[in-house]
Amino acid sequence: MLKIIQVGLGPLGNMLAADTIRRGLGEIVAAVDVSPELAGRRLGDVLPQNMPASSGVSASVRIVRSLDEVPASLRPDCAVVSTSSDLAKVAPTLFALISRGIPIVSTCEELLYPWLRHPRLADDLQTACARHNGRVLGTGVNPGFIMDALPVLASAVCRSVRSVHVWRIQDASPRRVPFQQKIGAGLDDKEFAKKIEDGSLRHVGLGESLHFIAKYLQLGADTGGITRWEESIEPVHATRDLDCALGPIPRGRASGVRQVANGYTGGGKTSAPERCIITFEFQAAIGQTDPLPQDRIVLDAEPPIDLTIKGGVHGDIATVAITLNAIRPLLAAPAGLHTMATVPAVHCAG
Incomplete structure (x- = not known):
């Protein structure tokens, strides 16, 4: 059985810890969260009440505020880090964790493809992994799977791919509260615009997914x-009175967010005309019905590919599942800073 450190016990970290135990994937030997309200509490006290009887060892772990409080003698097999979208x-x-030689799977969105916004930090992580035989992977449902x-x-x-178009349309009603906050549910237009300006309202990861696809499909490699x-963001407005975990949403207020990202090749200093090679359309809103929730992937390719997942993949369940499913593939990979394209195939295993 794997020995796992859970770092971060917000709503997502709580779900990760609970599923680790429910699925019998490993024993949580340490739990870390900076919140003073959690410090010293038993992990079992903050997890859902319907945990299996076999969860005793993991549930008895005391939550600490810093990795410095985790004894080196524990020798965990992996750490699951779910603390922030911001890689810095x-x-x-x-x-x-790398300095201890502990492999890491993280839900940090910017870690999916860190070379986009943090190239120097990515190089430093790679160097640290080489020095300490470390392994690091960023993953999730999106970014991490659906759009990349x-x-x-x-x-x-x-045989060949000319362009990629991906839609992710979600009804955010069943999602966790932090996600509903992140998409601006319930805000008026002025509040929405202010949060866009300060960077607190956006789906993180479209740029990372875009560059991930371009790299591994070699799109536009010759241009x-x-x-x-470019990336645009705008509110989705409620067309009727709605209700969600955040409270009521009057008609006309934001029920969610729509973001579109496009990647181009050619133009500029190249001799080739500019053309769009990747388009992402992301929309998440409370009570989303038009268009209906779905995930769709279209490859302008030989042969052409058109995949649709009706209803779309449930974001919270899928993020927890793929993060935990990625642990063993990462452990089987060589030392280094990895992406979802460089580890062995990630799949459900119990």
């Missing part, structure tokens, strides 16, 4: 790769 904020935790790893996998049956990319 997560980095100190990653380096601390799955389109790349779908291309396995293609400079992605020479320009």
Whole structure:
């Protein structure tokens, strides 16, 4: 049985810890969270009440506020880190774990493809992994699967791919509260615009997914790769009075967010005309019905590919599942900073 450290016990970390135990994937030997309200409490006291009787050892673990309080003698097999979307904020935790030689699977969105926004930090992580025989992987349902790893996998049956278009349309009603907050549910237009400006309202990861696909499919490789990319964001307005975990949403207020990202190749200093090679359309809103929730992947390819998941993949369940399913593939991978395209195939295993 794997020995696992859970770092971060917010709503997502709580779900990760609970599923680790429920699925019998491993024993949680340490739990870390900076919240003073959690310090010293038993892990079992903050997890759902319907945990299996076999969860005794993991449930008895006392939550600590720092990795420094985790004894080196524990020798865990892996750490699961679910603390922030911002790689710069997560980095100190990653380096601390790498220095102990502990492999890491993290839900940090920017870690899916860190070379986009944090190239120097990515190089430092790779260097640290080489020095300490470490392994690091960022994953999740999106980024991590629907809008990046799955389109790349779908291309396995293609002779060539000219462009990629992915839609992820979600009804955010059943999602956890932090997600509903992140998409601006319940805000008026002024509040929505302010949060866009300060960077607190957006789905994180479209740029990372876009560059992930371009790299591994070699899209535009003969015309400079992605020479320009852009991202737009706007509110989805409630067309009727709604209700969600955050409270009531009056008609006309934001029920969620719509983001579109496009990646282009050619143009500029190249001799080739500019063309769009990747388009993402992401929409998540409370009570989303038009268009209906779905995940759709279209490859303009030989042969053409058109995949649709009706209803879409449930984000919270899937993020927890793929994060835990990625542990053993990461352990089987060589030392280094990994992506979902460089570890062995991730799949459900019990």
